[in-house]
Amino acid sequence: MKIAVDAMGGDHAPKVIVEGVMLAKQSFPDIEFQLYGKEDAIRQYVTDETNITIIHTDEKIASDDEPVKAIRKKKQASMVLAAQAVKEGRADAIFSAGNTGALLAAGLFIVGRIKGIERPGLMSTLPVMTGNQGFDMLDLGANADNKPEHLLQYGILGSFYAKNVRGIANPRVGLLNNGTEETKGSELTKKAFELLSQEPSIQFVGNVEARDLLSGVADVVVTDGFTGNAVLKTIEGTAANIMSVLKEAILSSGIKGKMGALLLKESLRDVKGQMDYAQYGGAVLFGLKAPVIKTHGATGPEAVANTIKQIHTMLDTQVVPKLVAHFEAEKNAEQ
Known part of the structure; x- marks a missing residue:
């Protein structure tokens, strides 16, 4: 190689x-x-x-x-x-x-x-809080505008990656939307839902909401590049701010807080590692x-x-x- x-x-x-x-x-x-x-x-x-x-x-x-x-x-x-x-x-x-x-x-x-x-997508493996092996998400910003056919291809691409690189036998593919109902969303997501539902090579589990991403609701999540990039940066910023708030709370809580933090040092390190998506590698232009x-x-x-x-x-x-x-x-x- x-x-x-x-x-x-x-x-x-x-x-x-x-x-x-x-x-x-x-x-x-x-x-x-x-x-x-x-x-x-x-x-x-x-x-x-x-x-x-x-x-x-x-x-x-x-x-x-x-x-x-x-x-x-x-x-x-x-x-x-x-x-x-x-x-x-x-x-x-x-x-x-x-x-x-x-x-x-x-x-x-x-x-x-x-x-x-038609449009290769930028994909990363992102962490979940349930202890399993994360989820793949694309497009994360390679394309600002997408057609329904592009989101269908992202579902196929993500499923291929999850199977071959991450070893998931039958990856669950979800479509990021503002509700789980089939009728929810824009014209782009409604048409994409229809195309993904009819694709025999993937296991499509329907619409998924942003609030459920970190709970492991799907192994692959597809969306347009503009939305995907915004979600990625929101996750990054939230993770960084949580750790910052925890650190500030510990430092300002006096001797008892610092002693407690010392006892929880390994657990806090595990939490930080679990939230670090760099453990999965880089973003793939797939x-x-x-x-x-x-x-x-x-x-x-x-x-x-x-x-x-x-x-x-x-x-x-x-x-x-x-x-x-x-x-x-x-x-x-x-x-």
Whole structure:
């Protein structure tokens, strides 16, 4: 397996990115890493050069660059070169913590989408509070506007991922809506409900409400990109504020509160870990010809290693070739 890594993407690159790669190398000796970026900056954090290739370039895409323009003009940027390696078959997947919009553009315009998929969706695995293995949600912002047919494809894509990467035999697919009744929602969700209900390759469980997402109401949740991005940021902000409120309450409660917090230290750490979706890896731009994975710009080495584990599973289970075969068979059946 060969993974092309944009070593210059992210708030703390290349240090955090390379340190994460070094962590992952210990668990996955079958991966060859191609690190794209400034060689001298990268090399100082490489502790083991086995299965490591550094491809030097001085150019990178900044967080405030306009995505499409940057991809087209910065031909030697670390992200662009990594995507080009995937397109030309020199790498099997690309990973970046850099500019999200630019990575989406690189995925669409360089790696390319699977034939039959109109709008690849950005998907993450998010935590639930019931102790099981979370749920996959898409689209989380790759597309601001969607058609009902796109949401149908998201249901198929998410179900494929949940089965092959997360090992869920028969994933429950839900449609995010403002009520559980079939008649609820906009014209988009009503038509999407109809299409999802008729799709034989998925287990559609109907409409689900945002308040039930973290209770594990579905294994896959589909929605339009605008709504999905808003829900994702709401979940992120709520989790961060809960931990902040708890910390402030402990610090301001005097000696008894601090003693209680000390006794509950392990439990509080478990709660924080349960709310951390970085444990599942990065966000996948799903529906492309190869895995294109994005992790948070402020990510740490462990989150980078988790993302590499996620990519390893995607490549090992051949989820993308299976998707290609599914949509090719579907297209042939229509002809």
